[in-house]
Amino acid sequence: xxxxxxxxLRKALAxxxxxxxxxxxDHSVAHWRVLAGHERERLEGLIRLLLVDKLWxxxxxxxxxxxxxxxxxxxAGLLILGLDYDYYHRVTTIIVSPTTVVxxxxxxxxxxxxxxxxxxxxxxxxxxxxxxxxWDAARAQARDPEGGHNVVYHEFAHKLDMLGGSVxxxxxxxxxxxYERWVRVCNAEFxxxxxxxxxxxxxxxxxxxxxxxxxVVTEVFFDxxxxxxxxKPELYAVLRDFYRQDPAARERRVSYWPRSV
Ligand SMILES: [Zn+2]
Numbered sequence: 001x002x003x004x005x006x007x008x009l010r011k012a013l014a015x016x017x018x019x020x021x022x023x024x025x026d027h028s029v030a031h032w033r034v035l036a037g038h039e040r041e042r043l044e045g046l047i048r049l050l051l052v053d054k055l056w057x058x059x060x061x062x063x064x065x066x067x068x069x070x071x072x073x074x075x076a077g078l079l080i081l082g083l084d085y086d087y088y089h090r091v092t093t094i095i096v097s098p099t100t101v102v103x104x105x106x107x108x109x110x111x112x113x114x115x116x117x118x119x120x121x122x123x124x125x126x127x128x129x130x131x132x133x134x135w136d137a138a139r140a141q142a143r144d145p146e147g148g149h150n151v152v153y154h155e156f157a158h159k160l161d162m163l164g165g166s167v168x169x170x171x172x173x174x175x176x177x178x179y180e181r182w183v184r185v186c187n188a189e190f191x192x193x194x195x196x197x198x199x200x201x202x203x204x205x206x207x208x209x210x211x212x213x214x215x216v217v218t219e220v221f222f223d224x225x226x227x228x229x230x231x232k233p234e235l236y237a238v239l240r241d242f243y244r245q246d247p248a249a250r251e252r253r254v255s256y257w258p259r260s261v
Pocket of ligand 1: 154158211212215
């Protein structure tokens with residue numbers, strides 16, 4: 001008898017988390033090493049769900065391993081550690097390429113503009129389509145959060161943004177007051193980044209549009225949380241309230257990022 005989706009998910013959660021996967025996380029995901037016991041337990045469940053519930057594909061000529069799926073799931077799961085798993089209902093397929101993919105041919109780049117310039121990318125999140133992740137970038141960034149770049153956080157943040165029906169840099173929020181605060185705080189920082197007066201912490205790529213701003217800020221929120229909280233406390237606070245987690249407190253608890261071994 002074929003199991004329903006709900007049945008498959010329940011079955012996946014009931015199975016013990018393999019020790020080999022914990023070893024992988026220990027070695028390959030810096031964040032894993034700063035999580036409290038209950039956070040690890042929750043993340044293990046999210047990893048399990050993502051592995052059975054999403055369609056995983058390799059780009060042609062590439063083969064997916066447990067390491068690839070577990071490490072990418074861990075970072076995607078960390079993003080929604082404080083949220084319901086259902087926040088990823090718009091994620092259906094995750095395609096992994098070994099390295100940078102070069103987009104060719106005519107493409108819409110927004111605002112009615114088209115380009116045929118070759119465009120090297122390490123990730124992409126399509127509206128109602130798959131998430132693409134370049135494994136070499138994801139692997140390196142999982143080990144080195146201090147760089148402040150993480151393609152998995154970036155692309156999955158776009159998927160959270162899309163929950164509202166558009167990519168405008170505003171994920172679903174609880175109340176009208178929360179929306180107002182979000183727009184006020186994020187707009188001010190977005191304008192500062194555009195004007196070059198926002199400091200060095202945020203990648204200027206975030207000035208492209210408000211959707212990219214949210215994805216770029218999410219990367220920094222998780223990977224350089226203490227700096228973000230110090231330099232832009234209001235921006236840090238709106239992200240903390242949305243993601244319902246406090247990565248700066250976590251990082252301060254250990255006072256440094258454990259180096260990968
Ligand atoms: Zn983006």
